[in-house]
Amino acid sequence: MRTATxxxxxxxxxxxxxxxxxxxxxxxxxxxxxxxxxxxxASESFGVLMGTTSIDRRDIWIEAVTTPxxxxxxxxxxxxxxxxxxxxxxxxxxxxxxxxxxxxxxxHTHPEPLPTPSRIDLRDWGICVRVNRGRPLAFVLVGIExxxxxxxxxxxFKPLRPDIGSGxxx
Amino acid sequence: xxIQTHFNKFHDRIKLGRQDSAYKKARDRDxxxxxxxxSAFAAAGYPVVNDFIQGSFDTHTAIVPISGDYDIDRALVxxxxxxxxxxxxxxxxxxxxxxxxxxxxxxxKKPCVTADYASDNVHIDFIIYKRSPLNQLYLAVGKxxxxxxxxxxxxxxxxxxxxxxxxRSGYPTADAQAIQDQFRRLVRYxxxxxxEQFSPTVGARVYSIGLTVMVKQQLRHSFSMEGAPQDLQALxxxxxxxxxxxxxxxxxxxxxxxxxxxxxxxxxxxIFDGSSLDTGTQLYNKLDYLRRKLAEAEGLSDxxxxxxxxxDLFGRDFEVPDPPKAGSKGxxxxxxxxxxxxxxxx
Numbered sequence: 001m002r003t004a005t006x007x008x009x010x011x012x013x014x015x016x017x018x019x020x021x022x023x024x025x026x027x028x029x030x031x032x033x034x035x036x037x038x039x040x041x042a043s044e045s046f047g048v049l050m051g052t053t054s055i056d057r058r059d060i061w062i063e064a065v066t067t068p069x070x071x072x073x074x075x076x077x078x079x080x081x082x083x084x085x086x087x088x089x090x091x092x093x094x095x096x097x098x099x100x101x102x103x104x105x106x107x108h109t110h111p112e113p114l115p116t117p118s119r120i121d122l123r124d125w126g127i128c129v130r131v132n133r134g135r136p137l138a139f140v141l142v143g144i145e146x147x148x149x150x151x152x153x154x155x156x157f158k159p160l161r162p163d164i165g166s167g168x169x170x
Numbered sequence: 171x172x173i174q175t176h177f178n179k180f181h182d183r184i185k186l187g188r189q190d191s192a193y194k195k196a197r198d199r200d201x202x203x204x205x206x207x208x209s210a211f212a213a214a215g216y217p218v219v220n221d222f223i224q225g226s227f228d229t230h231t232a233i234v235p236i237s238g239d240y241d242i243d244r245a246l247v248x249x250x251x252x253x254x255x256x257x258x259x260x261x262x263x264x265x266x267x268x269x270x271x272x273x274x275x276x277x278x279k280k281p282c283v284t285a286d287y288a289s290d291n292v293h294i295d296f297i298i299y300k301r302s303p304l305n306q307l308y309l310a311v312g313k314x315x316x317x318x319x320x321x322x323x324x325x326x327x328x329x330x331x332x333x334x335x336x337x338r339s340g341y342p343t344a345d346a347q348a349i350q351d352q353f354r355r356l357v358r359y360x361x362x363x364x365x366e367q368f369s370p371t372v373g374a375r376v377y378s379i380g381l382t383v384m385v386k387q388q389l390r391h392s393f394s395m396e397g398a399p400q401d402l403q404a405l406x407x408x409x410x411x412x413x414x415x416x417x418x419x420x421x422x423x424x425x426x427x428x429x430x431x432x433x434x435x436x437x438x439x440x441i442f443d444g445s446s447l448d449t450g451t452q453l454y455n456k457l458d459y460l461r462r463k464l465a466e467a468e469g470l471s472d473x474x475x476x477x478x479x480x481x482d483l484f485g486r487d488f489e490v491p492d493p494p495k496a497g498s499k500g501x502x503x504x505x506x507x508x509x510x511x512x513x514x515x516x
Contacts, residue, residue: 103508
């Protein structure tokens, strides 16, 4: 049997492109690793991204994530983020970080090796961007083998390139 | 910083000057063998009356070889009154001396006698000229067994070619030096690109002088409003001109190309005369790819991304900077935490 790995698992925790560089905290990476939908029966996992950005907004540091909460809906092929606990986590972090740690987007798992966003995903990301103007957002798909990070560039969501050899940051 | 900083660093790494120590060693070899060839010429009745190094040092377009092999184009001039009628005679004499002095692969080629120095990475081409009373030079053309129809003393103007390359009279006076400097850098970039992107066999046929002449003729210089050089843009625009307007590439059957670049001085011959369709096709395709990738790099705002593309084209001497360490930059402060919308996904 082939051993499932992920880009994040392999030590790549930085993603670049389209004027952004997204760096993922080691603990966040291991959360994603543990939620990969390797088992056929596993439900989708998801949550929000939290962290800080550089002053010029080029760097995005994903420092923490939330995971599914009781009032969310989840199945193998879909989810709905309904529990108010996600917003509460974001707000708490914002207040305790001197207003620098913010909501940075969402993550969820896909039961496929190399995840690609569905139309539902793209529509949802568009809404997230619309209600959060003035801050850079990233959207993470955690596949079975690879983690992919997307940002909006020129009106479309585009994947960033994993930065091989950047695993030793932080 | 800006991408020009990275081009400047790259240029500093690849440029080769006369004072470079590795090159000096090559020159020492050259000096000693030049003495031996000169003595043999004198003994044979046609003493050397002048000598010079031909090539890219006088035009400030020499680069550090990635192969580690240093090339020297050593020109020897004899007087036309004493020169043998057969231009191959002094070339055979040169070959004898080289073979007796520890050179390997010594060989008479059509325009020169070529040899590798056995112990060092030195490759010397001996180019023999005769000089008329009016100071016209004639190049000894012909191979070892060439018959009368395939050998000649052919009019040539190596100094005129250097002057043509160094000529800046076509540029606005106030900017002439800056433009000429940019021209030299572009030539060096292209030569290193050639060394990186072609196999050694094909690369050896993508002649430096051919690249130099194309860049000189099609140069599109580029500077910012403040007068700072913009080499990325200049190179891309110059390549656009070479590919689209230069007339150097003639399409042949099946997507193949013939490359022709006439010498801008005597004897006006095609620099790529006798080169294969394969060379022309590869050069066309790779130049076209290069200009497209340069345009892509121009469109990016992220310097590291730009450098990555450029490093793919120009090799490791074009450095990709490390990403700044997390925490080394200040964090932005926001008015609100952001809104978690009731996201759905699939």
